[in-house]
Amino acid sequence: MNKPLVVGIGGTIGGLSSTERALRIALEAAGEQGFCTRLFGGDALARLPLYDPKATSRTDEEQAFVAAVRQASAVIIASPGYHGSISGVVKNALDLLEETARDAERPYLADVPVGLIATAYGWQATGSTIAALRSIVHALRGWPTPFAAAINSQVTKFDDEGGASDAAVVEQLRLVGRQVARFAPLVVHDAAALA
Structure with a gap:
């Protein structure tokens, strides 16, 4: 890989959702800025077992997810608003980033720009879901981009x-993608060096 990477995380179990479709639009815009993109949509998130902090080994799917985030110069997270907050599959994936806690070069999402997208069947849950995502990104030491898309x-x-x-x-989603690309360091991370 000779281009920096933007990783997209989001979707729902059970097929291509509005959330994943929105995330794909944002990732496409980041790709147009010269970045490689990698999507961990609903199907990929469904294959991640519930995060067990005491596990002594990780599945191939867990390892691939963590390795991709370690390589990422930017991340976009998209979640449906379930009962006023983020979905369980998205939260489970973010919990898995605890695997990076002891990385010497970059623990968690330290200094990584993170774009945020929330979809919900109504306006109320979009706002609270974006707020929850911002709080989680701050806890992971990341930088939420100034604009977040609420759909x-x-x-x-x-x-x-x-x-x-x-x-x-569509333009709002593209703006999320452009902002993470604009704020991302233009470097290619070596996952082995970050481990």
Whole structure:
């Protein structure tokens, strides 16, 4: 890999969701800025076992996820708003980043720009979900980008071609992708060196 990486984390179990479609739009915009992108969508997140802090080994899926985040110059996290907060599968993936706690070069998401996206069937949960994501990113020492996309999926519908019924929403998602690319260090991280 000779280009810096943006990792996308988000989606739901059970097929391609509005959340994952939104995340794909943001990642595409980051890719247009010269970054490689890697998506950990709903299917990938569903394969991560519940995080066990006392486990002495990790599955191949867990190892691949942690290695990708270690290599990332930026991250975009997208979550559906479930009962006013982030979904369990997204939180489980973020909990797995505890594996990076003792990394000498960059523990957790230290100094990494992180774009945020929340989707919900109504406006109320979008705001509280973004707030929860910001709090988690701060706890992981990351830098939430100034703009976060809050999408009411009751109003905005995504299509199979990578677009949405509201052009303003597409532009907001693209802005998330452009901001993480703009703020990301233009370096390629070596996962082995970070471990």
